Amino acid sequence: MASTATLTPQDQAAAPGPRPPAKRLSVTALVPAHNEEEGLGDTLESLLHQTDPFDEIIVVDDCSTDRTGDVARSYGVTVVRPERNRGSKAKAQNYGLPHVRTDLVLPVDADTLLAPDYVELVKAPFQEENVAIAAGCVQTRFDDTATERGRCIEYLFGFHFQRPIQNAANSPVVCSGCCSAFRTDELRRFGGFPERTIVEDMDYTWSKQIEGRRAVYVGDAVAWAADPSDLTYLRKQVWRWMAGFFQNVRIHSKDMAFHKPLLLLWILIACWDIVTAPLWYFMPFFLIFVLHQDVGTTMMWWLGFEMVLMWLPLIYAIRRRHLSWLRILRNFPFVYMNKAVNVFYAWKALLVELIGVPLKLTQGLVTYEKGRA
Template identity: 30%
Template sequence: MRVSVVIAAYNAEAYIAEAIESVLGQSVPPDEVIVIDDGSTDGTRGILDRFGGRIIALTQTNSGQAIAVNQGLAMARGELIGFCDADDLWTARKLELQLALLERHDDVEAVFGKVQQFVSPDVPEEQRERLTPAVAIMPGELKQCMLIRRPALERAGPFDESLPATFFIAWLGRAKQNGLRSAHVDDIVVRRRLHLGNGGRTNTDAQNHETLLALRKAIKARRPPE
């Protein structure tokens, strides 16, 4: 089955090359990698251009990550869809392990895996403690950990563009309500980089507020019509 990978990037010049290489360097490589530059003002676009025909790169006006990811999905041609964040890393056998599980189990629609969180080497020593996670390795029901069959992705509808930071939380809740059949591989599939630009760790009030909005939308969707 053809695999498409979507990456949204905004001012990601410090990490985007390493993220893309981790996707292209898979033991079973994807068929296409689509990178949406969400109106970056740094050198992100120039780095994307260095990859040439190895990726499909598009620049849009800065509109937010959810809109960028939806734009990438509209371009994707694969029967299976994966995601990587511009500052994270796929482990080398992510696709190999997840494809094998999907091939063995026709009833599984989406497969996740473990995520390993690490403090980026470029974080100054005096800032590292506050970014250090309480748990380094854990099950990861995250967008970047997921490989999903396209019909299951589309059944739950597009990502909510009104929730730029928590759109995946809202989508996953909706997908589970619609009967998403998922499984996990017992391996680390993503290394999640923690750095000073992580909005969820440096701007927790805004993140918590948006998470609450996502949960309210999920609860409202579960209520029967009046």
């Protein structure tokens, strides 16, 4: 006759059983807006139609001179307005932060649309206590102009090649500021959205990982951002992004080396790409006109390598997002115009922020300019 085993209280506690239900985390959308009456309505529509609804939506009308505040109030959301223009997105968000009463805060740019399941998906990683920040996959809303078409390809490449690899290594380089979610209390203890650099999203992403906290990329959560529609605004945006990148390199590199070396590895790879990019694009001309190599053979090998590098991630992105092949083929040539702008301002930022600032030759970039009219 079989004996009956008696479980001790310790055994009972360790025995497998149904998992406790996930804790519901409340979340507030925080929308900084300066003269955004034209596109704000579409953004608010996307925020109001989430499968997991926001508990509150707060628009920071940063002293707009148009009808931004009226548009926001017409949607029944909370509107707060500082006594003077705050001068940057981070400062506008920090003005709105004391009004947030939820577990999470999700800043959304006033020209960005969230997919209906965005909140549901981006909240999931926060069930893990060590996650401090999470963000989804950003794609372009429009591809009508040359700069928008180039950015479409840049985003598809970055968010379907670089970002997943970084996330798999637990070292995302940035959680995009247009649609990242944060733990509210932790953000407040940090002092709010960082204002010491011109790109608060990268600053906070690096700072938290250096502290031992996690940043998470949620590839299934999709947001669509409005990008610069001409070269004037592309130049402003890229200069801000590149200057901010090297500001963060200057501030965080030493701490990363000791506390987050894998993140530092990605940063060093990015710096190497910046330094060597002019050499890569100049190489065919050097081989042809200096070393007198065969034009056809040289261009075949150079273009072949370039196409393989670019198109493998793009093919994956097209299939995953169910995109039109014709659309991507049409947009592809314009990525090289954007790359030229990126290289120019990356080198400018390297010289200004990593050399000029330490030598006290310049104060670096401190004025925030939007990359869009």
